[in-house]
Amino acid sequence: MAVLQILTPVLPSLGIGEPIGSQSDEVRTLITPAGWAFSIWGLLYLGSMLFAIYQALPGQRNDALVARLRWPAAGAFLGNALWAAYTQVAGLTVISVVIIVCALLCLLTAYRRISDWKPRFTTGQRWLAVLPLSALAAWLTAATIVNIAAALRFHGVELENGAVVTALVVLVGGIIAAAALIRGWGNPPFALVFLWALAAIYASGGQQAGVVAASTAAAALLVVAGALLGLRRTGASRWFG
Template sequence: MLSLYLSSDGFRAITVLLLAIGQAVMSQWPDWRKWPETIASRSARQSTPAVPIDWAFAVWGLIFLECFGFGIWQLLPGQLDDPLLRSIGWLAAGVFALNIAWEYYVPRRDIDWGSVAIIVAALAVLLTIVWRIEAAEPHNAATFWLVAAPFQLFSGWISAATFVNLSSTLRFSGVAIGTGRSVALIAAAALLGSVIAAKTGALIYGGAIAWALFGIVVANRGRVPNSRVAIAAGLLAPAVPLAALLGS
């Protein structure tokens, strides 16, 4: 048994699990260590109408849990030489590492162009993973819930978060992010998500983007200057899951 984990497959699987745990730990590290700034404080300072309401970010708890489940699954002896897990294993390690880098960077530096570069890189890796998983269909139930579902959820949220991050970065750079630019960013997120959802049929991916858009609706509800943002997000929220249903 030990020899399995001394192999290249074993080293990969252990690395993936440690990084899956690491991203959950790093998300709370600034609070635990009482850093002067945290992700939450930076986000609050650079908030725009394109940012979802605070409680929508609770989805990270589910993302971390599902990534941990994936990490355990791919570490089981019977899964070490699975062709799909070999195909996405180092990509998964890479995206977990990029997420850790973003979680460290933002409290230290701010939501700026460096944070955009990190999140765009993470999105590119996540979409590659989703593409490879979908190309390997059909899946049994375990593969769907422990491999496909975690990365659909993760990539869907990051697809939306990329544009949220961009809106905050533009504000950080001195660009006014009012109703018009917020609607444009929301529309861009929905368009990207709809194209990917239609190509992959990834319903959980579409649901994650819809959740982010719903969070934007609630964040702007009752705010007269931002009513167009709430309306746009509300109208676009069903579009991405619908694209996944039509494409599946």
């Protein structure tokens, strides 16, 4: 599944569908991140592959944490592959929302299991399991919100006071992320990736509407506060050894 999610985005080069970026541009909204934000997929794919290799090594066959993360991770990777394949062929429709929500639920399951893990992480667990899956969970949390807004536009649903509604959606996203960080002991990879997404929204929609810029800044403050409050519960040693 980790390999499949990397291969499906190249379908347009084989003459199947349109690039995801082109499909996204057709239904661009104020919440769509700036294009440079999507470069993070290179690191997310790398992290996915590192986890896939790590969990397959003989030394991890009896690793209790890895055992709890295998199936949620596989489900998320499969969801990413299906989402990319579908979106390139059909666009950012309501079906794409269903697919990305299913992938997100798999990642949130992994995130919860990481948060509930009481023993100290080993070095391998920290860098090759916790970091990549937490980062991917953060990105899909933001991407799901963006996908819902794009799907509404795809289906011709235009909201009154669109900038205000967009600002509220961004703020709600910040509240959700902050709550996840408090629950997840201040998970630094999650916080950093979500802040990356917010920065890209600020660089795009925030430059077009002041209310979106303000809500993005407020959401970022909430995320930082959630991370700090979460870290106070356990200290940095949980994440940095």
